[in-house]
Amino acid sequence: MAWSGRLPCFLSCLFIYTLSPCDSHPHWTLPVRPSNDTARKVSDVATEVAAYADVAKQIIELAVFGAAQNRSYRRLADFTDTIGNRVSGSANLEMAIKYMYSALTQNGLDVHLEPVKIPHWVRGKESAEMIVPRVKNLALLGLGSSVGTPPEGIKAEVLVVRSFDELKQRASEARGSRVVFNQPFVSYGETVAYRAFGASEAAKVGAVATLIRSITPFSINSPHTGWQDYQDGVKRIPTACITVEDAEMMWRMSQRGQKIVVRVTMGAKTLPDADSFNVVAEIPGWQYPEQVVLLSGHLDSWDVGQGAMDDGGGAMISWEVLSLIKDLGLRPRRTLRTVLWTAEEQGGVGAQQYYDLHKVNISNFDLVMESDVGTFRPVALQFTGNDAARKVMEEVVKLLAPINTTKLETHAEGTDISPWMQAGVPGASLHVADSRYFWFHHSEGDSMSVQDPQDMNLCSALWAVVSYVVADLQDMLPR
Template sequence: MKLLFLIVLMYMFDQHKGNRLSNNPRPFEDIKREISDYSEVAKKIINLAVYGKAQNRSYERLALFVDTIGPRLSGSKSLELAIQYMYKALKNDGLENVHLEQVKIPHWERGEESAVMVEPRNHSLAILGLGGSVATPPEGITAEVLVVTSFDELHQRAQEAQGKIVVYNQRYVNYGETVLYRGRGALEAAKVGAKAALIKSITPFSINSPHTGIQSYAVGVPKIPAACISLEDAELIARMSSWGSKVVVTLKMGAKTYPDADSFNTVAEIVGSKYPEQVVLVSGHLDSWDVGQGAMDDGGGAFISWEALSLIKDLGLRPKRTLRLVLWTGEEQGGIGAEQYYKLHKMNISNFDVVMESDEGTFMPSGLAFTGSDEARGIMKEIMKLLKPINITQLFGNGEGTDISYWMKAGVPGASLNDDITKYFWFHHSQGDTMTVQNPMEMNLCAAVWTVVSYVVADMEEKLPV
């Protein structure tokens, strides 16, 4: 009986060797040797992606997709067409378990919109209404503007804001800090009795190009129309106001919010050969704003994630764990599709090895951003050495992403692509987000990084330690 028990125990241990080991972990030198053994496979992936038959494939696939479908706003017909397009494309690519997982996402449409300065002279302003904004009355809102440079200044001048259109002419510090004006601009203006809010676009550079994005309201605070205007127009109005001129603007917005729409996260896999229940997830989001083509945000990230599975399939590789591609929906509204995916799959959270998301462009890559334990970071540093042939070996901190944040908060290691985002926010959420900003060679390199990392993590004998 004792012998039978020992046999069963040994069998169970063998079946779970792919789990994270909390007791008696392997010496790190052994892990380093295991990773170094992937050097030839890594070279094959790099050669195929950067120099071989798959060269420029992710770029060409992306161009066909965005030129055919165009922008893909949450709840729109074009997003529905995009999801069906990708479902067929992934099937035709020969990937496994291609399927759609239903979710509910917001449905907002901007409608017709305009803004015109009527005093001290006539001038049409370049605007883009913000996601979720309410409409103006059909005749529009005509009011004097109050220019402020910060929330503090707004509240200090609260008495002046009554019945006016607040124009935010804030200084751009960085996206993470400055985007608060887009997100809370209407809310804070409404608190002091303003009729509408116009926010200087959240970008360091402009050619009279407004940028859209999501904004929020709060219970108990009146909802007022909100739009972004270009840097040039915000600064023009600010200069006029500083000279003592009375600036009056007529704002018209026909925005509508509809009931939440049916949509889908799009999923495809290469099923693992030894631990198929365990998952390495690569991802990008399929939705975009309704301007430009959504080529950069986040077409590039979605398509290098697809490319990772294609390259592995083309090389006849099958990792020990399942490599799962998820193309999220409703990311621009706050990761709505990803949140529902997490709720659906979190009961299997112990099977998720690492979650990866590319959503800050696919420009010249410099490495990988990663969040995980010190032991996991050590392993990822070794994996990045496999990319020495293309000199992209750095491992950074903060591997964050809107769609993978739910898993990361629960303790799953997370990674994101680190690339040159110098010009990313020039085009972000604007008409300028088109294929023109994409570079095929840079996408090839991004795909190589994404594929080498995801494959090696999926194929190692043990999961990343937490």
């Protein structure tokens, strides 16, 4: 996941590259379905949903104990080991899209690519060194969209602050300095403001550069990157994240009254927007193929680690749903569409263009789902929708009793699905036991080693039961 700030402003050049026809899948058989009333009471819906108990068990059996066991994990391992990380604009992201196009096609699914334009920021070479009071290398990661430094770097005395308020109070000390933000981690949603806006806030009081404590509650000297946002009309100064350890060390030094001087060299630059694609694979609905339950994760990652957790896992379970449904010979009433977004990390860039293109058909979007906070042990389904829709979903999650994840929470999350939810389409996201998510997030630690195959089986089962049943109900979710 990226951050939930404002969207970048380079949404342009939108066109359809290829749209595969909806194949008929004549070999797929239809499951038993409840009767076909149109005006129905809550009790009717409960009865209708409860009739899916056997199908739900079949899906869970296949995903968790059957032939599909550990498949999403193996796919994720193969994908991330083969490609590595996949930042917006990179050759790796292009390779990843080709890889997935090929893999989904080989899986017998309807696949097409929808072209979009995405940001192309490159990190270049970067290094940081404390020179005074002693020489120490500082691990750092420049922030997405940051400008670089001159080739010789920027050497400046450091002003360490713990908050934006403290920066304002000490504005007179900031001129010509490098502001180091040593803000404590409160929550990602709150603390990420320092990464996103720290550079512009520091530039407003005359700083020449910033270093920001990584947005994480735990560190093994691990810097975390992420997108940042220059404010219009404010000088653009280089900005990077350093480790919790180094930020705290400089804070202690400053509290002792010690002078601190740091040199940072960053080769970062922004190139012209690049061509990319959202990857779309689907099982067309047998009755209402134009109506869609959309499942998604994003294929891009940051340019560190393997991007297994953020968001390879979300992408793989969204593919796994189609494989499971296909393996069981099922085909829902409506289309089950998996979309693997591009350039989420830059603010949901691919997804915004998808929305702009497809919003004309918004009335056909039944439910939009995204998994982008990890595929650890599933805890609940998060849901955004009106009361009537929630009543339906409360019945649907009861089908997850065999894997003990029958909890329905409020407010789905997901940068990529938020435009749809804001426009009134019901949305769902996966809530997992994510206590360590931000330890690895946007760092070299985002690797296959944090993933667990059994957790991914459970996520896949949940994801598949919910999406299949909603896609197969007689009526779309109320909105």
